[in-house]
Amino acid sequence: MIVRLLFFILVFAIGWVIYRQFAKTIMAKSKSVKKTKDTNHEEPMVKCATCGTFIPKSHAVYDHNQTPFCSVEHKLEHKSQ
Ligand SMILES: [Zn+2]
DSSP states (O other): OHHHHHHHHHHHHHHHHHHHHHHHHHHHHHHHHHHHHHHHHHSOEEEOTTTOOEEEGGGOEEOTTOOEESSHHHHHHHHHO
């Protein structure tokens, strides 16, 4: 009976240590996910005036009216319309 009790305590202790390690890993992972989400939010998306595709602001091509385009081709296409 006492041996069984000791066995359960041991299993519980090992389980607790594993759980702590697991929780730490999950916390670290969720923190890094939040960080990547934040960096994504820092990059606003703009809509191409010709085809309507969303592109990151820094990747967009702008004309003299500050209208965003996904590519130089679409910028030229929009002007000819
Ligand atoms: Zn486009």
